[in-house]
Amino acid sequence: MKKFPENFFWGAAASGPQTEGITNKINKSIWDIWFEKEPERFYNQISPYxxxxxYNKFKEDIKLMKExxxxxxxxxxxxxxxxxxxxxxxxDPxxxxxxxxxxxxLIKNGIEPIINLYHFDMPANLQEELGGWENKKTIELFVIFAKKAFELFGDRVKYWTTFNEPIVPVEGGYLYNFHYPCKKDMRLAVQVAYNIILAHAKAVQEYRRQKLDGKIGVILNLTPTYTRDERPEDKKxxxxxxxxxxxxxxxxxVKGEFPQDLIEILKEHNMLPETTEEEKSIILNSKVDYLGVNYYVPRRVKAVEKTPKEFTEPEYYFEYHIKENGRFNPYRDGNEIHPVALYDIAKNIQENYNNIPWYIGEIGIAMSLDSEKTLPDGRIDDSFRTNLLIEHLDELHKAIQEGANCFGVHQWTFIDNWSWLNSxxxxxxxxxxxxxxxxRKIKEHAKWFKEVAKNNGY
Incomplete structure (x- = not known):
């Protein structure tokens, strides 16, 4: 049996906007208004409502978690x-x-809550009135929200995170048009990224100001970057x-510093964000206590064959590459399956980020509804998911044996949930x-996971 460290976290990840529904919700988020404006952009026009x-079934769901x-x-x-x-x-009371x-x-049932503050869900009127993360005023309002959350729930919640995948609102909203406000503007993208980092840092400082008995971190989607071969231009x-x-x-x-190479690239294109020395000091003095890491697929790149005329997106500097004879998930748009990437992430954190405590905040293995076979006896066979997770856990276990400071695995997700444009x-x-x-109907993978969590290994 491959055993994991004592008190290892086994569970799942979800988010409020993807699960709660809108019952008694007094304000709208950008997802609510975007669906109202363009329902045709959402798969099968299914809303998050x-x-x-x-909101109404959390007790039932927590019972299923415990089971x-x-x-x-x-x-x-x-x-x-x-x-x-x-x-x-x-x-709102x-x-x-x-x-x-x-x-x-959750606590009553022996389930440690990890509470995140922002999961892509900008309040609609802040986006419409202020421009959302484009405006530094939004940062101050986010800190007010964080302060209230810490005051109300910080006596029981011991693990907080500020943002889940903070780069996604930048990519989706300001580069690639898959999140509201659906803009394509590299300069705005850079400023939004900086403003989110500053909002995170100020929330971290507010948490520490309250002297609560807990830890605060952030959840990043880390995607190892691989080249087609060893040629220098590909490595660059x-x-x-x-x-x-x-x-x-x-x-x-994590390190309290901005990558100098990135600063030089942005400076070359006259795209540095608007900053102040006070803001930079806040950012660089707000290192997290722990890190959540979401991993789904690797990134493979090669050198660009012809440099674009304008710097309108990061792909100015590289092109994507598909590995010949690679393994691909037929149920998630053909994305590559590469379990060793989890080992590479773990070693990168161990060797280059002071081996900060971290956990897998999401590892998701997508299947279509049809591919989860319903057997004659009614059981839902999703063994494809189980087999792939075992491969990934093998790589994680190897890294932990070599000293990686990983303290848990949360799979995406507990119940099939609404997932943005993909519904x-x-x-x-x-x-x-x-x-x-x-x-809610249990799948065979959940039964396997039940034994993994019970035995702290497999």
Whole structure:
């Protein structure tokens, strides 16, 4: 048996906007208004309005978590649900009640809550009135939200994170048009990234100011960058891709410094963000206590054959490369399967980031509804998911044996949930969600995971 460290976290990750529904939610997020404006952009035009209905079914769900031996679970508090007036910080009493009961029920069942503050869900009127993360005023309002959350729930929640995948609102909203506000503007993208880093840092400082008995971190989607071969121009392309997509957030949040090479690239194109010395000091003095790492697929690049005329996106410096004879997931748009990437992530953190404590915040293995075969006896066979997770855990276990400071694994996700533009195109859950009835039905992978969590190994 491959055993994991004592008190290892086994569980799942989710988010408020993807699970709770909009019952009694007094403010809208960007997802609510975007769906109203362009429902055709969402797979099968399924809205986030009801979905898992966690707001009403959290006790039922926590019972299901306990049945498969979860000892931890990560979700998020919705800014647009908790805060009634974003400018004064007045909270909504029903939201306070709901989150208190949700957190208390987790703890009562021996499940450690990890609470995240921002999971792509900018309040709609802050986006429309202020420009969201384009405006530094939004940073101050985010700190008010964080302050309230820490005051209300920090006596019981011992693990906090500020942002989940903070680069995604930058990519989706300002580079590649898959998140609202659907802009394509490299200069704005750089400023938004900086403003999010500053918002994170100020929230970290607010948490420490309150002297709470817990830890605060951030969850980053780290994607190892591989080249097609050893040629120098490909290695340079991979280095730059890594600067933009990994180190841009990882270095300031964990090491307290911005990558100098990235600064020089932005300076060359006259795209440095607007900053102050005070802001930079705050960022560089707000290192996290721990790190969450989301991993799904690797990134493969090669040198550009013809440099574009304008620097409008990071791909100015590299092109994507598909590995010949690679393994690909037929259920997730053909993305590459590369389990050794998890070992490479672990060793990078161990060797280059002071071996900071970290856990897998998400590892998701997508399957389509049809590919999760319903057997004659009614069982849901998703052994493809189990077999792949074993391969990834093998690599993680190897790294831990070599000293990597990983303290848990959270799979995406507990129940099949609504996933942005993809809606329910891909299924990730331990439990299947029936969209018509709301019924949760266990999959075979969950039964396997139950034994892993029980034995702290496999």
């Amino acid at each position: 009801v979905v898992c209905d966690t 498969i031996n979860f000892n931890s679970f990560r979700t998020s508090i919705q800014w647009s649900r908790l805060i009634k007036d974003f400018y004064t910080g007045e909270v 029903d939201a306070v009640r709901f989150y208190n009961e949700y957190i208390d029920e 392309a991979a280095h730059i891709a890594d600067l933009f997509f990994n180190r841009s957030f990882l270095d300031p949040m 329910f195109k891909r299924r990730y859950g331990f439990y299947r969600l029936d969209l018509e009835t709301g019924e």
